[in-house]
Amino acid sequence: MAVIECIPNVSEGRRADVIERMAAAIRAVSGVRLLDHSSDPSHNRSVFTLAGDAAGVEAAVMALFERAVADIDLRTHKGEHPRMGAVDVVPFVPIDGVTMAECVALAKKVGAAVASRFNVPIYLYEDASDNAQRKNLEDIRRGEFEGLTTKMASAGWAPDFGPSAPHPSAGASVIGARMALIAYNINLASDRLDVAKKIAAAVRHSSGGYRFVKAAGFKLEDRGIVQVSMNLTNYEKTPIFRVFETVRREAARYGVSILESEIVGLIPSAALNAAAEFYLQIEGFKPDQVLEHKLRS
């Protein structure tokens, strides 16, 4: 059975009744499970994490849009987090038994369905976008809801689906497909912030490091140690073990050891299995040798 993860971000983080109605709408859909949801009142935003097969996540996203378009009005919405839609962004993520190409196709299908049913313009992003200028979420969302009418009328900003002007209350939504993101921190047995920052610079893409790593160095004041805090945006192409080993070697250059690492939130089992395969030098391993994987298939 295919497993697709979907993490819709919605522009409502304060009204508990509205949030609960959206959660209930997702839970009522079969073929999908609501794994988690969290709301941030200062951002005035909620994040839902759901997983299921293609039909299940599609139906859940449609049910979520129905509630969000009815209950959220961006004309009166305030919050610290940038946003341009009632349902702001919807990524589909391949987890198991499904390809990125299938998630791209699903993003386009759902985008077209949302535009047609709710009259909300849709921008595709990340792997679902064929437009180099419209892959990055921040680029698409720049100007936010308040700037949408002007932006949509300008050259190069016609939406991928739906009307050429914003929905009056629900704005526009960004839908796409991307790899699972792993939030991964490595704590150093040191209080030297300069070392954490140098290592972060060494491994992150923006300063010459690995293609799918974002990283920054921080001090954990309460523990008297420093941390290299990372997002791994494609664990197949930039695997977790390679990043770990590079951090270890760069730290050794300064006489510093790794104290521990931590995975924040969810991780696909394939990312952990790849680390086991690497260190144990396992050849010819197939996913369905994992008993639980075979149980699901």
Add this chain to the structure above:
Amino acid sequence: MAVIECIPNVSEGRRADVIERMAAAIRAVSGVRLLDHSSDPSHNRSVFTLAGDAAGVEAAVMALFERAVADIDLRTHKGEHPRMGAVDVVPFVPIDGVTMAECVALAKKVGAAVASRFNVPIYLYEDASDNAQRKNLEDIRRGEFEGLTTKMASAGWAPDFGPSAPHPSAGASVIGARMALIAYNINLASDRLDVAKKIAAAVRHSSGGYRFVKAAGFKLEDRGIVQVSMNLTNYEKTPIFRVFETVRREAARYGVSILESEIVGLIPSAALNAAAEFYLQIEGFKPDQVLEHKLRS
């Protein structure tokens, strides 16, 4: 949801129709999945691998006994593999969301039910047995079907459940609970059989090594290399990464490197995750951070 693996070994490996009827009987049970089955004609024995919750595996084992007792007659059975029952041995293995104590309780419940319904005497083994002389399968099965009447009448060999003499055609069965067994081989970049044998002796329990390792050194003639072939009988107490690192260090003593390792057959995801946690020094990791695990729970 709890996942229990169950691997019944049945004394029939030749008659395809009989084997298929047993497989069909298991498949007809809900709450359990038949993951695999294989038959060895020279052993005249079949191994079924199934998994499900307690009620599912219990019902599947009862259904299997019903077919096997009807279709198999040990008075005319010949094969290279030792056996004493139509259903020879039934281990229950905790995989996920279930304790060993629960698998022991399940083994006793199923043992009592089989004895009562089919009039087959049952011996408990491994973790399900409280009798130090009757934990090891080979000890219980010694003398095989042909020696059963005499053995059962001798001191210390009354069965745990059921009649004190063998079933005329189905003999007696061994039912118990044990940890998942991992078949794990490490290939050395060397043709020195003496090195493989020395390493096997270093890591295996019988000659002073790790408590839950069985090992032997072999030559892989066609590849011109040697192999340390192992069974890991408790991956929680003797984890795979510790065995791998010990083999690596012992090999280095002789100037030999590890070429690769291989996992033969199924492995519980917890055994792989433990290796990832060890090498990546992941602190505070919880199983339900694995997305697929959370999906199942």
